[in-house]
Amino acid sequence: MRALQVTELTGPDAVAVTAEAPESDMGDGVLIEVEAGGVAFPDLLLTRGKYQVKPDLPFTLGTEVAGTVAAASEGSGFEPGEKVMAITFGGLAERARADRHMTFRLPGSFSMEQGAGFILNYHTSHFALHRRGHLKEGETVLVHGAAGGVGTAAIQIARGSGARTIAVVSSDDKERVARQAGADEVVRGDGDWLGAARELTNGRGVDVVYDPVGGERFTDSVRSLAPEGRLLVVGFAEGEIPSVAANRLLLRNVSVVGVGWGGLAFENPELMAAIGKGLERLADDGFVRPIVGATYPLEQGSQALKDLDERRATGKLVLRIR
Numbered sequence: 001m002r003a004l005q006v007t008e009l010t011g012p013d014a015v016a017v018t019a020e021a022p023e024s025d026m027g028d029g030v031l032i033e034v035e036a037g038g039v040a041f042p043d044l045l046l047t048r049g050k051y052q053v054k055p056d057l058p059f060t061l062g063t064e065v066a067g068t069v070a071a072a073s074e075g076s077g078f079e080p081g082e083k084v085m086a087i088t089f090g091g092l093a094e095r096a097r098a099d100r101h102m103t104f105r106l107p108g109s110f111s112m113e114q115g116a117g118f119i120l121n122y123h124t125s126h127f128a129l130h131r132r133g134h135l136k137e138g139e140t141v142l143v144h145g146a147a148g149g150v151g152t153a154a155i156q157i158a159r160g161s162g163a164r165t166i167a168v169v170s171s172d173d174k175e176r177v178a179r180q181a182g183a184d185e186v187v188r189g190d191g192d193w194l195g196a197a198r199e200l201t202n203g204r205g206v207d208v209v210y211d212p213v214g215g216e217r218f219t220d221s222v223r224s225l226a227p228e229g230r231l232l233v234v235g236f237a238e239g240e241i242p243s244v245a246a247n248r249l250l251l252r253n254v255s256v257v258g259v260g261w262g263g264l265a266f267e268n269p270e271l272m273a274a275i276g277k278g279l280e281r282l283a284d285d286g287f288v289r290p291i292v293g294a295t296y297p298l299e300q301g302s303q304a305l306k307d308l309d310e311r312r313a314t315g316k317l318v319l320r321i322r
Contacts, residue, residue, distance in 0.1 A: 003060040003093030004301040004319070009049035012305035017298055021060055024097040030078050030086065031071040032103075036116035036295075037092045038064040039304045039317040040149070041237060047305060053089075061301070062091030065098075066106060066115030067321075076100040085115035092301065092319060101269035104276055107283050114290040117316030121153040122288060126275050128210060128232045128259040129157055137162030139207035142197055142224060144189070144217065145237060147174035149316040152181035152291045154210045157279075159184075160287030163208075166200060168193050177314040181291060194220045205229060218242035225254040234259045237311075291315035 003021035008014045024031060043061045045051035066085040072078040083106040086098035106115045129135045141158040145151040146167030155165050159182045167183035169175045175186045187196040197206055205226035211218070215238030221231050222244055233256060244256055265272050282288040293315030296304045304317050 001094050002298065002321075003090070004062065004298055005058045005060050006047050007058045009047065009057070011047050012044070012302045012309060015047055015061065015302040015305060017301070018058075021093055024090070024093070024095050026071050026073060026097055028073050029097050029099050030069055030073070030076055030084065030103045032065060032067045032084060032086060032088075032096050032098060033070045034065045034067040034091060034094060034096050034321045036066050036112040037062045037319045037321060038116040038120065038149075039301070039308055039319060040064060040120050041235065041308070043092075044305055044309055060090035060093050062088060062093065062096065064088065064116055064118070064120045065091040065096050066110075066112045066118075067096075070095065073100070076103075078103060083112075083115075085110075085118055087119050092298065092321070094321060101272050102266075107280070109283070109289070111292075113292045113295055113318045113320070116318050117149060117290040117292055121149040121290070121316065122157065122279050123265065123272070123275050124234065124259070124261045125150055125153040125157050125210070126279055127261040127265070127271075128234055129154065129161065129208065130278070131271075132257050132259050133208050133210075133230050133232050135161055135163055135208060138164075140164045140166065140201055140226075141208045141210060142166045142168065142206040142221075143178075143183070143210045144168045144213045144221070145211075146181070146183060146186075147177040147314045148212070148237075149290075149293075149313075150212045150234060151210075152177065152315060153288070155181040155183050156288045157282060158208075158210075160282040160285060166197055166206065174314055177291060177293070182287075189217065193217075194224050197224050201226065208232065210234060213237050214242055215240045216242070218244065222248050222252075222254065222256070225252065227253050229254045231256045232259050233257065292318055294318070295320055
């Protein structure tokens, strides 16, 4: 079976396609003929041995896929021939297994590429904004990394929830993508984005900061919050894990909130189902639709990971398997 595998923990250069990957065992789940697979930040961490899961070498990358059900266990709710999208481990292969609560029917309006870029980013963003961030209609959300996969997902979900969005980007091209996602306002991260955010909120500050970037802008993210605002810590794409002086939280009545979607969702089928239904409503209403930035053949998986690593990517990067 063809698959994209890591052979040593030295980064994207050690990633290559093999034709001899072991076949997936369906077990108590769903076996999928994979057509497209998403490239995600955890894949990049896995290539360097920096992810919390550390599989033995060699191993197949891939945490999200879209394709057609080849077989499904009894009681799974799926039938052969159905088009689905799923969270998997080792999904960048011709066939992949997924747990039934991690598998969802592909919306009729989505392409396979869009399905491959949906669950990880959109479930994370919905969980962050609603379960952890308690977003309310009429609030203002500032989104860092707004042209990336999770950033565009957060913009769309916030808009669908009746919030105003301010996107932070670093280039004209990324501004175009953020506006395509529906951002109400766009500011530049390499300029005075904090001052711009304050001006756009008449000095009050934003209610929620969605931060998948971390790094040096973290302190200013705390400063950007309105009273009782929430800073959602989604990830550290910049590499540096920041810290905060606790007195800032006390004096300004603001919160820094951790967002670990996978830690809860993988063991909680009810949570996955609830988020799935919420996103289905937003999709039906036309608010959420993944923006695919680039599609690569499986053989160019190493290049896709390099583009993600060097922050050249906009939207979701996808590999076409067949």
